Amino acid sequence: MICPHCEQSLLRRERPGNVCGKCGRRYALDPKTNPMKLNDLRVRRVAAKVTQDGQVPCTVGQLWYALSRRSLRDTQVDLGCAGALTVAGLIVTFVGLATAAVVAVVGGLLLAGALGFVAAEVMGVGRGRPRLDRDSFRTGPMADWRHVYGALPPGVLDDGRYPSPPAGQPESAGADTPGGPLLVCPDRSVAVFLDAMGLPARYGLTLVAAPDTLVSRTPAPVLVLHDADARGLGLVHRVRAARPGRPVFDLGLPLDAVYGKANAVPVRGEPPTASAMEPLERSGEFGADQLRWLRQGWGFPLVAVAPAKLLDAVTRAVERVGALTDPERRRAASVGFLTWPDGGTT
Template structure:
């Protein structure tokens, strides 16, 4: 690996205990000792990309997904074992044919074991399963980074000091329901809440005690539970305008650059309402039933902020009588003409 301090190439024996053998400085992450094969230079590079060189913030969970993308595409099958079993099986099998037949049987069993690895690889066993979940990332790689550098990577928001989104939002004004606390922290850190007066809520059940007239936006993962969130909010707030901002399944399903995550398969009571939705294809329904989904933390921060900002602006315009009247007469639209 390359030392993040002196930028010298280091062999494994030249970096004991995460200390560079050439400059003597300590680094945080060694690709040989963490499940995501991380090193400091990669973390910095990915963070700069996520934050667009500091133009937008990002949260630790958004960084977790970005660093996990590569491993989420891969299976968890060790093909090195398959190769070793194949070679050993061939040697033992040939030896058995020439000497003792018992060796041939053992060689055949070894080849069958190698075939099992190949079948598992083709079947995608382990694909979509995080090598390191969010909590382990905080307790492991992120804690190691803090220990060495006394801070998070530049641009990453320290969400440990943020309180949870308020249980009961204001009865009037715009409300954004987002169960993912990491995304709520990101939107708050990006200034959305103060700029537009948006109140964040984590659970639609908390909204039932404040049945104000203001619109409610719903932001969710593209998985079985997330696709039902807007319906839950409508049931909790009958008569109040509810807008499903997304994440829409069609925006990520089957897209090559959208790397999904596989969790536990949802229960039957979750899938039953989805079975009645005409907009879901049979393939999408089966995909969701197997536990697949795409998390909000996987959306590029700048893109997510832009989408939510547009949704907030539209909701505010629709709820404001003066803005609706101005839009009806073409106020703030570009005048048409010959361009002279």
């Protein structure tokens, strides 16, 4: 790897304990010792890209996706093992044919193992599975980074806790100010980002993480921001069921903006339950292929949308909702109010 300080190439034996053997300075991440195979230079480079060289911040969760994006496209199959098994199998089989049948059987088993690796690669085993989950990234590589450098990479915001209510507002999430809209956003990383960009303060929004915290007695509109996966897409249905008669607006992320897009790299989690899929199947909003994709646990997280694009899309949506709920401006508002960039990833 390249030392992030002196930029000298280092062999594994030349960097014991994450200390450069040439300049003597400590670095945070060694690609040989972390599941995401990160190094300091790559983290800095990707962070600079995501934040547009510091023009807009990003959270740890948004950085996690940007760093995971490349590996999410790949399977977790080691074809090097397949090659080794193939060579060993051919040699053992050749020797076995000349000596003992049992040896040839062993060779055949080695070749079968090699074919298993190849089949797993073709089937895409492990594709879409993060090498490290988001929380482990924050408490692992990013904690190591802080230990070495004293702070997160430039422009990266800590998303360890959900944003607190504004000063003077009750701590209970959902005790919104009279008439103020509620923005339901379960993703802590995205909520921290929007709060840091001043969106709630600018539009009088109250951020809440879950629909069951909506305790307000006011008829204020509810805006729902969610991932494009089975649970996220079903969130709007749950909010509407929990608060009948209250205006509920789906801000996205819409599945059509990312599904099947070449530059949109999805994440695969646990398959959703039948109860989670039921409202989506009943709604008629999704095609058979999309429903099958969602049932397999695939989805596209909000943290995958580039921060600047995310802020722009949510801002425009909030403004359009304001127009739709304002009697004086309603007549001028158009029907469709949220346009997400196709495959709007980092």
